[in-house]
Amino acid sequence: MSDTPIRLLIVDDHPIVRDGIRGMFTGDPRFEVLGEAGDGAQAVDLARALDPDVVLMDLRMPRMDGVTAIRELARLGVRARVLVLTTYDTDSDVLPAIEAGATGYLLKDAAREELARGVEAAARGEAVLSPSVATRLMGQVRRPADPLSGRELEILRLVAQGTTNREAAARLFISEATVKTHLLHIYAKLGVNDRAAAVAVAYQRGLLTVE
Known part of the structure; x- marks a missing residue:
């Protein structure tokens, strides 16, 4: 220098x-x-x-x-x-x-x-x-991309639209506990800790697109 x-x-x-x-x-x-x-x-x-x-x-x-x-x-x-x-x-x-x-x-x-x-x-x-x-x-x-399942993508799209866990469960005809479990899997696969970060990373990686 x-x-x-x-x-x-x-x-x-x-x-x-x-x-x-x-x-x-x-x-x-x-x-x-x-x-x-x-x-x-x-x-x-x-x-x-x-x-x-x-x-x-x-x-x-x-x-x-x-x-x-x-x-x-x-x-x-x-x-x-x-x-x-x-x-x-x-x-x-x-x-x-x-x-x-x-x-x-x-x-x-x-x-x-x-x-x-x-x-x-x-x-x-x-x-x-x-x-x-x-x-x-x-x-x-190092971590290979762990693709989201079809159900996980459905839930992530609903989260991106601002739906609650209860609303997502009603739309998909599954229990609220099942939605929570899917969300935990989504967080782990995307390397995030919350809903907002999951949506942000999903858009960044092209998993979600602006319609």
Whole structure:
């Protein structure tokens, strides 16, 4: 690396979090914080105006979420590397962010020096992954796709339409307990923990399509 500091843009919807992240880099000659954004739309505007080397991007934000912002930065040809810095490490968060073009993915409990090393690596264009995220991605690669059964797909479609377990059971002429069992199998196959994540991953993988 040259002696020129790495120019950073911090993106998070919580001012207190932005202050904390800024504090971790302030005074370190390796880095220069150019600015802060409170949502993805502002992040895109500032990244175009300030030309940072690395954008530290939260994911769940109002107005425009992090994944959408990452896609928009890529579409606009912004040269900045995006290093996701978030609390969430579920499949429905990690995979879309990486696919959208994020260079790395770290969690907010990362130690100060781990974050600094991650930013330096991201600036060089190297992949940066927290251990739990790396393990999750390796699991996706190693685990063969376990297809959903026809019944599981039926239930997932109903869940996507907003039906309750009781309503799904009535429509399919099965018990509510059977619906719950199918949902547990769906969660396990998709690597998720709840209904919303199951629907999101199903759309992402093409198991569900917008009609």
